[in-house]
Amino acid sequence: MQTSTELSYNLPMDLKINEPRTLTGGRVISNLTAALLAIFFALPMVWMVLASVDSEATNQLNLPHLTAAHYWVAVQSENLSALGNSLIISTVATVVGTMAAFLAAYVLSKQHIPFKNPLLLTVLFLSGVPISILIVPIYKMFAALGWLSIIPTGILLGVTALPFQIYQLKNFIDAIPVELEEAAVLEQASSFQILWKVIFPLAKPGLASAAIFGFVNAWGNFLMPVVLINRLADQPAPVRLFGFMGSNSINYGVIAAYSIIYSLPVIVLFFGMSRQFKAGFSLGGAVK
Amino acid sequence: MASVTFQNVWKRFGELTIIPDLNLQINDGEFIVFVGPSGCGKTTTLRMLAGLETPTYGKIFVDDEDVTLTPPGRRDAAMVFQSYALYPHMTVRKNLAFGPAIRGEAKSDIARSVDKVAQLVGLDKLLDRRPAELSGGQRQRVALARAMIRRPRVFLLDEPLSNLDASLRTQMRAEITQLQRQLGVTTVYVTHDQVEAMTMGDRIAVFDKGRVLQVATPAELYRSPASKAVGTFIGSPNMNILPASLQHEGETVRFDCLGTSFGVAAREFSGSLPQVVELGLRPDEIHWTKDAPSRCSEKISGTVTAIETTGSETFVLVDVAGTLINSKFPSFAPIHLGDQVNLVFDANDLYFFDGVSGVNLRLGSKEPSVV
Ligand SMILES: Nc1ncnc2c1ncn2[C@@H]1O[C@H](COP(=O)(O)OP(=O)(O)O)[C@@H](O)[C@H]1O
Ligand SMILES: [Mg+2]
Numbered sequence: 001m002q003t004s005t006e007l008s009y010n011l012p013m014d015l016k017i018n019e020p021r022t023l024t025g026g027r028v029i030s031n032l033t034a035a036l037l038a039i040f041f042a043l044p045m046v047w048m049v050l051a052s053v054d055s056e057a058t059n060q061l062n063l064p065h066l067t068a069a070h071y072w073v074a075v076q077s078e079n080l081s082a083l084g085n086s087l088i089i090s091t092v093a094t095v096v097g098t099m100a101a102f103l104a105a106y107v108l109s110k111q112h113i114p115f116k117n118p119l120l121l122t123v124l125f126l127s128g129v130p131i132s133i134l135i136v137p138i139y140k141m142f143a144a145l146g147w148l149s150i151i152p153t154g155i156l157l158g159v160t161a162l163p164f165q166i167y168q169l170k171n172f173i174d175a176i177p178v179e180l181e182e183a184a185v186l187e188q189a190s191s192f193q194i195l196w197k198v199i200f201p202l203a204k205p206g207l208a209s210a211a212i213f214g215f216v217n218a219w220g221n222f223l224m225p226v227v228l229i230n231r232l233a234d235q236p237a238p239v240r241l242f243g244f245m246g247s248n249s250i251n252y253g254v255i256a257a258y259s260i261i262y263s264l265p266v267i268v269l270f271f272g273m274s275r276q277f278k279a280g281f282s283l284g285g286a287v288k
Numbered sequence: 289m290a291s292v293t294f295q296n297v298w299k300r301f302g303e304l305t306i307i308p309d310l311n312l313q314i315n316d317g318e319f320i321v322f323v324g325p326s327g328c329g330k331t332t333t334l335r336m337l338a339g340l341e342t343p344t345y346g347k348i349f350v351d352d353e354d355v356t357l358t359p360p361g362r363r364d365a366a367m368v369f370q371s372y373a374l375y376p377h378m379t380v381r382k383n384l385a386f387g388p389a390i391r392g393e394a395k396s397d398i399a400r401s402v403d404k405v406a407q408l409v410g411l412d413k414l415l416d417r418r419p420a421e422l423s424g425g426q427r428q429r430v431a432l433a434r435a436m437i438r439r440p441r442v443f444l445l446d447e448p449l450s451n452l453d454a455s456l457r458t459q460m461r462a463e464i465t466q467l468q469r470q471l472g473v474t475t476v477y478v479t480h481d482q483v484e485a486m487t488m489g490d491r492i493a494v495f496d497k498g499r500v501l502q503v504a505t506p507a508e509l510y511r512s513p514a515s516k517a518v519g520t521f522i523g524s525p526n527m528n529i530l531p532a533s534l535q536h537e538g539e540t541v542r543f544d545c546l547g548t549s550f551g552v553a554a555r556e557f558s559g560s561l562p563q564v565v566e567l568g569l570r571p572d573e574i575h576w577t578k579d580a581p582s583r584c585s586e587k588i589s590g591t592v593t594a595i596e597t598t599g600s601e602t603f604v605l606v607d608v609a610g611t612l613i614n615s616k617f618p619s620f621a622p623i624h625l626g627d628q629v630n631l632v633f634d635a636n637d638l639y640f641f642d643g644v645s646g647v648n649l650r651l652g653s654k655e656p657s658v659v
Contacts, residue, residue: 057544129337182340183434187387197386285416 009176014191042272048256070257079258082240083231085150085266086219089236092154093161093218098211101165106199109173110181120170125162131156132223139227148230156228159219172206173199196248208276216266235260290351290474291316291440292337297346299332301428306332307498314476319468320503322478323485324495331370333495334444337476337606339363350441362501364601366435367444370425374419374426380406380430381415384437401437407431407584408467425456432464443468443475451483461488476483482522494518507584513540516646518523519568519639525603527639528574530567543567543635546608548586550635557640557649564643571603571614573637588613592627606631 043061051057052071054064073079086146107113131138138156142148176199184194200207222238229235241262244255292314306329313395314454316322322330337348339360355363375383381402387632388398405528406412409429419427428448435443448464449457465488468475479485485492490498494501494517502514513519520527525657532545540551545567554561575584588609597603602617604630615631623629 070434177371177373179369179371182360182370183367183373183375184386184390185340185360186338186365186367187390189390193390198375 002050003190008245022201026140048259050256051252052256052260054253057256059250059252062091066147067253069251071261073251074258074261079240082235082237083265085264086236086238086262089154089157090148090215090218092151092160094211094214096155096158096205097161097165097214097217099163100263101169101214102203102207103150103195105173106195109170110137110178110199119138121164123166127167131160135227142228148228150225150229150231150234153225153228154218156219157224158214160224161214162222163215165214168210168213169203172203176202205276208273212269212273215269219266278288290599292442292474292476293347293349294333294337295349297333297336297343299329299336299341300344305498307336307343310498310500312467312493312500312503314474317472317474318466319359319475319477319488319490321485321489321492322476322495323489323492324419324480326480326494329498330480330495331446334367334446336478338365338367338443338444364441364573364640365444366438366442367441368431368435368446368448370446370448370450372419372431372448374427374430374434376419379416379418380411383419383430384415387434387437394397405433405437408436409463418566419617424452425460428452428460431606432467436467439471439473441474443473445475445477447479448477449482451478457484464488483524486522494521496521512648513568513639514648515543516566516639516641516648517567519641519648523570525571525614527600529641530569530611530613530614532565532567533567534561535563545586546588546611548588550652552640559643559649560641561649562644565649566641566643566646568639568641569633569637570615572616574613574631574633576604576615576617576621576623577632580632581623581634583636584634585631586635589628589630592623592629595623595625604629 031044032200047061050064053066053068054062055067055069056065057070108116110125113119142156144150180198180202181194184198191199218240219225222242225236226239226242237258241255241258244258292305292312294310294312294548298305298308298312304527305445310333322333324330332341337342339355339358343356344576347354349355350363354451355560357643363537375386384405388401400487403412411433413466414422414426414430419430422430425625429450430504431448432445435445449460461484464477467488476609477488479488486509489500489506491503491505492509496517502509502518504514506514508555509518509522513522516529520529530545530583532543534544535542536554541554541557541561542549542551542643543565573582576592577587590613592604593607593612594605595596595602596605600619602619602621604615604617604623606615608631613631642649
């Protein structure tokens with residue numbers, strides 16, 4: 001009797017193993033094209049890394065004369081505080097935008113409301129309109145209300161992300177079977193309990209991607225803060241970065257070093273949230 | 289525990305009438321089955337009882353309380369959804385504890401009732417799994433346990449077994465009826481499967497196109513179907529419908545059917561007979577001449593057009609003068625396609641239906657009465 005779980009076979013030693021051809025003309029061409037495109041888009045980043053440690057950095061791609069001086073300048077207190085301002089603005093924008101979008105998406109997805117379709121079309125349309133085109137009236141309103149400061153600007157940036165976030169979240173909430181809510185209703189759960197204990201946990205992957213969108217949208221914005229924040233000390237990092245380009249000289253090395261530091265939080269955010277995307281328990285098991 | 293009354297209940301979705309004028313009484317502690325083809329309004333009726341849909345007209349009572357407009361949470365009904373509707377982000381334990389926690393029960397009480405109900409349905413080993421990590425049958429048990437963790441006034445089950453494989457389905461049928469008898473909670477069970485209905489229900493309500501055709505015990509439904517529709521729906525394989533013509537001969541009515549002729553006492557029938565009648569005859573009650581009880585005196589013959597063998601029995605489709613008749617033969621009877629066969633039946637086994645309305649013309653007695 002055979003004891004091992006693995007059965008032993010008499011392999012056909014006289015036959016050749018079947019192998020599909022992997023090297024074909026089509027493959028070579030498509031991979032080469034992809035490689036060229038990749039190099040094209042990688043070059044600016046290579047420049048950024050090299051220039052940031054080059055004491056004689058220019059706008060050319062050069063082998064660096066190694067130095068840490070640019071980073072030293074980049075982490076001076078006023079530069080760091082600009083990053084701090086960016087963090088405040090983006091956090092406010094993310095929290096405000098994602099929360100409001102979650103509630104709106106839930107209502108648009110699951111509740112009966114009048115004019116739902118026209119409303120959704122409007123939201124879709126608005127997600128394609130850049131807020132910059134409204135900058136003049138917004139400035140007027142903010143000035144009149146005395147809001148030309150960091151927090152109101154953060155909130156406004158959160159609002160600019162809303163239409164897209166609503167769409168992102170609505171897709172996730174649409175996929176949650178309505179029976180889950182009905183089952184909760186039969187257990188006497190209130191609307192708030194349903195939202196918090198059933199919808200919210202199941203929409204987490206959607207919330208994560210909406211939050212990232214909200215954060216990046218605010219983190220990269222230049223125009224809103226520069227127009228709507230009147231204190232120089234409250235300006236965020238993109239405005240600071242612009243400041244390194246003086247009228248008669250441009251400090252390339254510092255720009256590169258500061259840019260690298262400026263991009264770090266976004267990278268950290270992506271890695272931090274990636275677990276949510278992957279683990280985001282699928283709806284498996286909710287319905288047969 | 290409670291009785292339930294539907295009183296002139298209508299349900300319309302926009303211009304579409306799904307339930308026209310439903311009247312139904314469900315007794316306290318009863319296991320009633322709603323059965324009918326898919327799309328006939330069983331789920332809609334159940335959802336109206338749960339409070340998830342509002343009847344367009346009419347009233348629903350639980351005991352003597354009018355609950356027509358009572359929100360679902362305050363009806364004290366527990367429902368098992370067709371899709372189970374388990375919370376995928378919660379473990380089995382959390383799924384079971386969800387309701388009690390929402391209602392603010394004490395933690396220790398919840399833990400105790402979770403353990404008790406898990407024991408009852410055999411889930412005690414699986415309490416820390418998520419629904420995605422369970423098989424279909426296990427999910428079904430979780431859904432059942434979640435409904436049973438409290439003693440609701442009514443249990444509502446919507447086709448809970450329709451997604452399970454055949455052997456598990458048979459096992460769960462027995463388990464569910466046993467649990468219900470144990471708990472004694474008034475239960476409404478929806479299914480499209482007449483076998484499930486016949487094996488589980490104390491009483492069965494047969495639905496068709498939003499109407500209740502008949503409410504009766506399984507035995508009554510089988511023996512005295514109210515109409516041709518009920519007769520052909522209940523029983524497997526389906527009842528044969530035979531064309532017939534009739535003549536009055538004093539106290540007797542003489543029927544001619546597929547070449548045979550017999551008389552039935554006129555007093556057997558309620559009211560006067562219509563011009564056109566159809567006869568119903570179950571496949572089990574039409575026999576091969578070589579395997580027939582002696583009381584079978586009506587003989588017809590035809591050609592074998594199909595044979596279906598399950599092992600324990602063989603059903604043979606016989607073409608008798610253009611009418612296909614399904615008949616039960618002994619298993620592995622030596623017959624072949626195209627054979628000429630003689631069939632016999634006892635006229636006392638016949639059902640008589642109005643040829644137009646389908647109403648059963650001989651309700652009640654099925655005592656021997658052929659003249
Ligand atoms: N919310 C709704 N809106 C419109 N039509 C519906 C709705 N719910 C059910 N129906 C219709 O009502 C009919 C009965 O449905 P249902 O009660 O689910 O049938 P069953 O459970 O007997 O299969 C179907 O034709 C279905 O399309
Ligand atoms: Mg249904």
